Amino acid sequence: MSQVTYTQPTRDDAATADLVEWHEARVAEHDDDFAAAKELVTRLGAHYDPDSGVATFGFWTPELLDEGVSVEDVALELLTPTEKLDYEAADEGGLEVDLHRDRLPVERAGEYHWVAVENVRAGTRDKFGAFYRLVYETDEGEETLTDPLAYSTPFGAFAPPELYDWESLDVSRADREYFEQLGTEEERVSTSEDDGLPRVDPANAMVEIHPGTATGDGTLGGLARQYESIGDKLEAGEDLTPAERNFVGYDGIQLMPVEPLTENREFEDYWREQGGDEEGLTVGLDRPDMINWGYDIVVSAYSATNPGVLETGRPDELVDFIAACHNQPEPIKVVFDVALGHADNRGAELLNDRYFEGPGMYGKHLHYQHPTVRAILLELQRRRMDYGADGIRVDGAQDFTYYDLELEENVHDDEFLAEMDRVTQEVAGTEYRPWMIYEDGRPWPREDWELASSYRALIDQHPHSFQWSPITFAHNTPALLTFWATKWWRVKEVCEFGSQWLTGVANHDTIRRGTQIDPTVEFNQSPVNPYLGEDYPETLDAAYNNPASSMFFYCFAPGVPMDFVHANMRAPWGFIRDTDSIWNVKVVSDESKFIYWQVHDEQFQRPEHFRRIKDLGFADRAELLTFMNALSAAVKSTDYDLDVMADMLSAMDQPLGDDLSAEDLEEYAYAWMQDIHDFANLAHWHDSQDDERTAFDLAVRRFRQERPWLRGDVDFEGEEYYGYRHPTEGTVLYYGFRVSPTGDEQLLFAANMEGVPVEVSPELLREEMPSIPTDGWEVALAAPDVREGEEVELDNAQGIVWRREP
Template sequence: MVVAAAKRIRFIEDETLSLVEWADSIQRDSTTTYFEKAQRIAHRLGTNYRSDRLTEIGFWTPELAGDIIQSEHKLELEIFTPIDPIDFRAKEQQARFRRSRIPVIKQGEYVWAVVYGLQAGTRDQAGCFYWLRYEDADGKVQIIRDPLAYSLPYGVFAPAELYNMRRLQRKRADLAYFRRTGSSTNLSDTTIPRIPAPTSILQIHVNTASAAGTLEGLTEIYQRISDKLADGQTLAPEEAVYAGYDAIQLLPVEPTIEYRREDTTGEHLFFSIHSAPPKAAKVLPSSTEEDVPVPPVPHALTSDFYHKPTVTLRKPNTQNWGYDVPILGSSATNPAVLGSLRPDEVIDFVATLHNFSQGPILLIYDLVYGHADNQALDLLNHQFLKGPNMYGQDLNHQSPQVRAILLEMQRRKINTGADGIRIDGGQDFRFFNPLTDRVEQDDTYLLAMSDLAQNIQGYRRLMFTIFEDGRPWPQEGWEEISRYRELIEKKPESFQWGPLIFAHNTPTLEGYWDKKWRRACEVIFQGNRWITGCGNHDTVRRGNQINLDKPINWNLGSSLVEVLNTAYNNPATQIWVQGFCPGLPMDFLNATVGASWGFFRNTDDRYGVKVASEEIGFLDWQVSPEIYEKETSFVQIKQLGFTSLEKLRDFGKALQTAMVETDYDLEQVAKFCSHCLGEDHGFCEVPALEDLNGPNLPRFLATLDVAKLKKFAMAFMEDSHNLCKVSNFFDQIDPTTAAFHLALRHYRRSHSWLQDNILGCDRFNRISNDQQTLFYGLRCHPETRKQSIAMATHMGGLPCTVNLDEWLQLDMTQWKVVLATPGIPEAALKDLRAFELRDGQGVLLEPI
C-alpha cells in the first residue's frame, strides 16, 4: 500500500468562513422549509475531497450546543495520517500515524472546516483517518464520528477514512451503462428515468456466498460465469446456481455492530491507538513542518498537535446477517465484506454485473433505516434516536436534520452504482402524530426513499424499489390480515414482498400449501407487484425454528436436512412461481445450493447466549452427522468437548429450555446447569440436562459458568456461520436439478408477460383433499389471447393422477412438455391425457 509524501496539514480560514457563510445563508432563507434547509446542508456534511485538493469537513453536532463545552479550543478535528505502509489485507499489523489536531468553526448545530494537506484514499493509497474530538465539562475526551463516511476500513468505532470518491467514480468500468440508462442532470426531476423491474432476483448474503466471503469473491465468480457464457461453455452446477437471474439483491452491506464486552468501556477493536504519550507534544509554528514550505496562516487559527502514535490495525472479521446496524456509516460498506477494505471493490462488483456478457444484471441494496441497534447509543448523537423498540432503537425520522442525513446516507450508498433498493421493515417506520393523537405510518419518508435520485458522473436515475411491509405486523393476527398492498397502492411502480415470501414460511410441514390456498390465489389474481417465491433469508431461518413434534412432510426427504432443503428449493413450487405466477420471483442462494443458513453473529457479548439458544434448531434442521463429522466443521465447538452432534444437540436444547425458564438470566442458567450436571443431580429443574451427565461429560459442562456460556455461544455462532458458506456444499448440488432450475429461470425471462395478473381467459385451481394438494392452471398470451401455458404441480401428499384434459377442457394431444421437474420418468409423460405426479413434481406445457 502506497504512502503519499507528507504534506503540511493546515486549516484554511477563508475557505472555512465561506463555507460557514453558505450554511448561514441557507438557514436564513425564509422561502424554504426546515427539512429543505437540512437537505441542502446534509449534502455537504461528512468529507468532500475537492478537485483543488482541499477537503471540506462538516459535522452535525447538536450535543455541542449551548454550554456543554466550555472553551472553543477544546473542540478539534483529529486527523491520523499514515506514516508506514498499510496492508489492508493483513489480519493484524502495527503502523505509525502522524496525529494532527485542527481547529474548526462552530455554526449553530454544525461544525465546519476546510483543510489543506489531507491525503485521500484510493485503491493503492491509504487516506487520512479523521474524527471530531472535544473535552466535556468534566475534562473527559469525547469522540464524534462521521455518520456519512464513505470508507470505514476498521469499523464504526474507528476513525473514518477520507476517500477520493471523485476519482473512483471517474474511473469506473461501467460508465457506458449509466449513459445508456440515465438522463442528463439538466433535466427536471419528472424526466429522470426509473430503472425497470427485472424478471427474477437472487438474494445473496455476501459473507457466505463465496469461499472468500467478500464482494471480490463474488466478482470473481460472476466474471468467470460471464466469460464462460460468452465463449459458449456449459456452466458447472456450482456456477449454474448463480446464473439466469437479471438482478441480485444483497443482504445489507452497511457496517454492522461490533463486538463489545460488557465488562469494559469498549476499546477500539480494529483500530487500537497505543496509549503511551509522546515525549514532547508541541504546537508547531504555522510556517514549519518537516521542511515542507507552506504559506503563513494566522497562529490563532492553527492548533496542529503533532506526535506519532502507533496503532494496531486488525482486519474486521464481524459475522452478521446484516440487520444489526448502528446506522452510523450506512453510506459506507461493511469492511467485513471487503477483502481489500477499499470502496473500489464495491465498484468492481457493480461494474462486473453491469457489463455481464449476457446483458446487465441489476444490483439491489437492502437498506435498513427503520431501526437501529442499541450500539447506536454509543455512536450517534441522541437526536437520531427516539427511544427503544423490539430491535433496539427507533430512529427519529421526524427530525428534519435526521431525516435529511438519513436520505443523504442513502444517496451516497446508491451512488456506488445500485439499480434498486429493498427497504427493510417498512411497517417499522412509525411516529406519534400529536395532531391526530395516534401512531401513524411514516409513508411520506418511505416514498421519499423511493424517489431519491442517483447521480453518477452526471447521469441521474431513480431506483427500482421493493418495500418489505407486512403491516399491521407485529400486531396479533397480522399474518391473516396483512394486505401487503399499502405502499404499492401509493407508489404503483414499486413492488412489495408478498404474503408467501414475507416471513413465516413453513413449507416443511404437511398441508402447508393447502393452508396457504387463499394467499396463493391472491398471488395469482393481484400479485403482479409482489415479490414471489418461498425461500429467503428470513423464511429459511424460520424453518430452523419448527418444533420437531409438528407434522413434518416426509415426502420431501428422509432426514430433516433433506426435508428443509427440498422445501425451500422445491421444484414443484418453482414451476408454479417461475413458470406460471404473476409478480417478481426471488430465490435465496443458500436455499438453491442446499447450504445451511441461520442468523449467526459474533458481534455480541450481552445477548450472544440468547441468540445462540434461539438458533439451536439449526442443529436439527441443517446439520447432519455426516456434516458435523467433517474435519472443517464446528472446529471450536469440538475443542470445547462436543465431539458428537448428539451431545451438542442435547446441550443446546437444554440451554434453550433453561434460557426460557429463567427469562434469559445467565447467572440462573449457569446455576441450573451446574446443579443438573453436578454430583447431586437427582432433582433437576431443567430435565433435559440430566441426559448429559456421565463419565464422558466434557469438563466444559462440569465447570459451567456465565463466562463459559458466552464462550459456547460465540463458538457455536462462529462455527455455524462458517458452515453456512455455500462453497461447503458445492459437491452435493445435483447437476440435473441445477440445470432444471436454470432452464426455468431462462423460461421466465423469455416470457416476461407472466409478471402480469391473470386474464379473464386464464384459469387457476387446485385439487385438494385429505391425501394430496395439486395446483393447476392455464394462461393465455396477453396480446394474442391464445392459450400459451398450462401447468400442473404436486404441492403435497400422496401421488396423484393428473387429468388436465378434463380439468382444463383441453385436447392434450395438442400439447407438449417444455419443462418437467427431475425424477419424472420420460415414459410417464408420453400420454398427457393422464399422468402421475408425486409430491414436489410438476410440469409446464405449451401447445404444439
C-alpha cells in the same frame, strides 16, 4: 511497510469561509427546517476534490451547543499513516501503525461545524488516506466525535473514518457504459411519472445473496471475481459447473446489507490507541471480522461499506461487484437491502440524542420527525445507493413509525417512506430513479398481522413500487405438511394481484424460521412433510428448493420470483451474529433446532466443520443436540438468567463440565456462531451439487426470462385460469392456464405441491378448466424423473408445463 511522502495539512481559510457563507444562504432561503436541512446535509461528512486537492468537512453537532462547548475548543483531527498501510497484515494478527496527528480549527454555523483543508491525503483503490474525527475540550477532558456520513470505515464504525476520493472512484468504475445507456434502452428502464428521470424497471427473476458466506473468502471482492469468472465462461460459451449455475439465470441480485455493523463490547477493538503526543499517534489495527447477517446496523457511517466483507478495506470492492453484475453478457441489476428502520443500541455511542425517539424492538427507534435527522437518513440512503445500485429494498417498512401525541399511539411515517421514494441517484454522470421494493407487513407487530396484512399499502401509495408478498414474508413453513393447502388463500392473492410482489418461499428470513421449528412436536402444528425427504435436512432442503414450487413461481405465477442462493445450493443457513454481547446465548438457544434440520451425522464429523464446538468437548451430533435442547429449555425456564442457567446445565452430563459459569455459556455461544458461519459458507457445498437438479433449476429461470409477460396478473375474468383441485384426496394439485399478451403462446401448468402421486394431462385438467383446448400441446418443461406421455404421473414436488401455439 514502506515510507510515504507526507505534507502537513493546512486549513484553507477562503474555502472554509465559502462553506459558512453557503450554509447561511441555505438557511436564509428556507422557512422550513427540513427543506434547509435537506440541502445542508449534502455537504456533511468528508468530501475530497481531486482537481483542487481540497477536502471539506462538515459535522452536525447540536450536543456541543447543549454542553456549552466553545468553538475555540473544537478542532478537526487528521491522522495520516507515516507508512503504507498493509491491510493484509492487519488481517493476519494485528498491525501497529504510526500516524501523523494534525489539528485544525473549525468554524461554527448554527448547530454545524465546517472546515476546508489543503494537502490532506485522500484514500483511493491503491492507498489509504488520512483518518479524521472532531475533537473538543470539556471540563472532564478531551472528547471525540465521529462522522456519521463517512464513505470509508476500514476499521469499523467505532474507529475514525477515512477521507476517501469518492469522485475518482465514480469516474473509474468499470460499468460507466451501463449507466450511460440507462434511459436509452427500452427494456431496461421506464420513464418516471413525475420529472422525466428514468426509473429502473423490475427484474424478471432475482436471487438473494449473503456476501459473508457466498464465497470461500466471504468478501465482496471474492463475489465480484466469481461473477467475472462466470461472465467469462458465458461469453466464451463454456459450460458452468453445477455450483456456478446456482448464481445465474437471474437479471437481479438482492444483496443482503453491507453497511457497517455494531460491534461486540467483549471483543478487542479493531482500532486501539496505544499512545502518542501532539504530533503523532500509535494505533494497533485489526481487520474487522464481525459475524453477522447484516441487519444489526448502527446507522452511523451507513454510507460506507462493512469492512468485514472487504478483503482490501477499499470501498471499490462494492463498486467492482456491481460492475461485474452489470457487465455480464446478460446484465444483472443489483438491489441494496436498506435497513434504516432502526439502530442497534450501540448506535447511541456514535450518534447524538437527536437521532433517537427512544428504545425500539431492535434497539433504538430513530426520530424520523426531527428535520435534520430525517434529512440525514435520506442523505445516507442517497450515498449508499450511489455506489451504483439499480434498486432498493426497504427492510421492515412497517417499522418506520413515530409517536403521535394527539392519537397517543405510534403511526406509520408514510411521508418519510414517500421521501425515500423521491431520492434520486447519480452514478457515472447519469441521474435515475431506482426500482423501489418495500417489505411491509403492517399491522405487524399486532398479533393478527399475518392474517390482516394486505402487503399492498405501499403499492397503493406508490403505484410503481413493489412489495414482498405474503408467501415471501417471514414465517413460511413449506417443510410442514399442508403448507400449500393452508396457504392457498395467500397463493390466490399472488395469482390475482401479485404482479408487483416479490414471490418465492426461500429467503434469509424464511429458512431461518424453518430451522427454528421443533420437528418432534406432535401437537399444535402440522407434521413434517414425509414426502419431501428421508430425513429432516433432506426435507428442509427440498422444502425451499423443489421443482413444483419453482415451476409455480417461475412458469406460472405473477410477480418477480426470488430465490436465496443458499437454498439453491441446498446448503445450511441460520441466524448468524457474534456482535451482541447481551443476548448472544439466547440467540443461540433460539437456533437449537438447527441441528435437527441442517446437520447430518457425517457432516458433523468432518474435520472442517464445528471445529470450535469440538474443541469444547462435543464429540458427536447427538451429544450436541441434547445440550442445545437443554440450553433452550434453560433460557425459557429462567427468563434468561445466565447464572441460574449455568447452575442448571452444570447438573447434566455434558462436555462443558459440572461447574459452569455465565462466561462458559458465552464462550459456547460465540463458538457456535463462528462454527455456523463457517458451516454455511457455500464453498463447502460446491462438490455436492447435483448436475441434473441445478441444470433443471437454471432451465426454469430461463423459461421465465424468455417470457417476461408472466409477471402480469392472471386474467381470471378472461380466458386464463388458476386453482387447486378439490377435494385434495391426498394431493395438493395446483394448476393454471396462461396466454401471452399477443395470443401466440398458451401455457398449461400443473404441479403436485405436496402429497401422493397424481396423474395429469391436458385432457384431465380440462375437468378443472372446462374451456381450455386439449389438442396441440407439447411439453415445454418437466421436473426431473417425470416420464412424459399422454398422461403424466407427478410425484410430490414435481411439476410440468405444456405449451401450444394457437
